Amino acid sequence: MTKKILQNCGKCGLCLNACPVYKILKEEQVSPRAKLQLIKAYDNNTLVSSPLLKEIVSKCLMCGSCAASCPSGIDHYSKFMEMRKNMVEDQGETPAIKSLIYLLASEYRIKLGASLARAGQKFVPDSLARDYKLGNIPLKNFPNLNSIPLRKASEEIILPNKKQVGTIVYFTGCATNYLYDDTGLATIGILKHMGYKIIIPKDQTCCSIPLLFHGAAGKAFKNITTNINALKGHECDAVLVDCSTCGEALKNEYPRFLENKGQNPFDANIISSKVIDILSFIDQNFDRLEFDPDFTEKLSVTYHAPCHTKNTFQSHIIAESLLEKLPFVSYKRAVDVDECCGGGGTFFYEYPELSKKMVDKKIENAKAVQAKLWLTDCPVCRMNLAGNLTNNDDLQVLHPVSLIHSALKLT
């Protein structure tokens, strides 16, 4: 049965050019087409499981660019996730990834991990550290943890400053909650300014994408159920994400995961239909924004399109046109604006050399347009881009909401 489905890959090779890993390595075996062939061979027992097979299958950013460009409509995600699960079961997982999964599988452990790490001020579990670098990123460049997690610091229901125009359920994701509360505070600020009531369900937890990508389907199921229960049942206009990878989970993976498991995807489908990324949301509500008239100096800004913004929401184009619309921005497009930065969840840690090549190219092209601000709407991209800049680089990496929020007229 598996064979039949997989044979529908016509092996045309269009995915090679879409795959960021292939483009760097230029070796067929890491290409999406080859991975499908390997999965087929594994399923047919013509190729047995091995550490090398696991390595080849894991050399993937799970960015979704292959699926987005596939003319045959192949669902690479599900196939790769299933195969990763098989590989973890057959070959085991590295201690570092194991501890990450252990951490993310329970909100309690994430909190505990964060407060332990906060004692050391940096988000660096020792077991992950490698010669003063975590993957390709020097330790000193990692962000500080939020002094208080965003969801703890905020009310569960936040009312707007003006007449209410609607209600938004905000899924903050782990990164905004524990690492980048500037993103969360700016998002809340913008929503209030627009007139939205904000609900931040307290029970939400890790979206489970890292678990799914590392073959921990059982643990993912627990998180998915928790999140669906936290997000469902609110009267709201939209379920908002500030991270497009969390968005990919809510929009596509939850319904698919439950369906594959034979569970009722009803609630997941409703949530999925309401999920929107913050930049598309701002674009749709652009008329509700009032900018500070004193904000006259034009900032030179460039943008990095995260893979899931591009492939899940196709909102990278919206993001760019939004930036061009901002009266205080002079938008400088980098030639490789929509190329992957090599962050890819834990990819930067697992394949530091490969990842470094990708991020260095991005940095070179961003510097070439002489921007001061480098905006991106994914926390891993942000960590990866910022973490690989040197002290001499006059470039600051932020989520676009931070810039927009700082330019709003006070009401």
Added chain:
Amino acid sequence: MLDTQVKSQLVQIVDKNRYLDQPEELACYAYDAFLVESLPEAVIFPQTTKEISDILKTASRFKIPVTGRGAGTSVCGAPIPIKHGIVLCFSKMDEIIEVNTRDRYIIVQPGVVNADVQKALAPFEFFYPPDPGSMNTSTIGGNIAMNAGGPRCLKYGVTMDYVLGMEVVLASGEIVKFGSKNVKDVTGYKLSSLFCGSEGTLGIITQAILKVMPKPETVKTLMVTFDDLDNTAKAVTGIIGSGIIPVAMELMDKLTLNAIEDVADLGLDRDAAGSLIIEIDGDKETCDKEMKKIIGKLKENGAIHIQEAASDIEREKLWTARRSAYGVFAKFAPDIISEDITVPVSKVPLMIRKIIEITDKYGLKVGILAHAGDGNMHPMIPADKENKEEWQRVEKAFSEIFQAAVELDGTLSGEHGIGLAKSAYLPLVMNKDSIKLMKKIKQAIDPDLILNPGKFV
């Protein structure tokens, strides 16, 4: 796996991370976009001409088959190592050596992707005309070895028309060079024409000098629909017959158009029985004049809807969708066979009727896609190779389609090549003595028959 003695010699030539021979890796070099698979014993990524020469010397000494591979997008099995041995993969030999638009040429290594040539030329307002559907992935080395075509070859000609010179490593390891940076060059045999399209059976191309063209001032693209496929084809012959040579004239039948619309969502008319994408270029005045004539011919042949692409983005979307056609067909069945017969353009309507007649007879689904302006057709049949009974019908149908094309003064392949797919049909278009001459050439250049063995020669 290769003998340890051979391996140790090869690993001295390229460092060991450019030598693959684990089963997990070899499995990824056993295929292209064709149906057959065959495992190599080793995959080597050369980066210099010297390395290639040394590899071939070793391969010659031990009589090991060597099959070249670029990005593996061939649809006829040309890079499949059917006799195993070594796959030489050029994807890492991908340097653009010189861009010279003043003298109108570009020099590249074989692993440079076609689209990257275009990107390198774009700032100078130049382009490289051959545009195979795989151009975003496929390499120049592969394009030359297969003499690749593409939609705009109607006006601009195929890869062979753009190869000014090349450096080639022969099976013996000797390094030969022919041609020059000059468009006019009648020094000796035009050997680059022999190696271009040789499908890797005569030598390994290690460098190429390509002719490039200035970008035209104006490009106009039309999307036209018809309620009758026959009329669609007649419009093509009408336009070509009137003396206009568009850049491209792409014909799609209803099945193809709908399959593309399913993924691309371009707002194409799903009810149209036939459609054409027509592109012209040149200076503005000529384009306007030609466009008028074309529209006249389209209306004469019953075109229902004629729409011009409003922007470069719209045009690019249309072409991206068109290039995905092969892939979109993959969803219909486990396997897809795309053929490549070519007939004189006046015979296009007749050939299309023949294709439909034959596939109907065998109860097969068919999508017709054609670079219609030059008579190059891609009937695509989705089928399941495991279904023996159906597969027999597919083979019979294709055999009859080939026969019909030949009877209309056509040929087996316009741009895909012979590879593994069509070698059995070669006698349809070449007599015994012609095939014998090809074999003599092959034996003279590659006496041990180590280069891409098991293919058409």
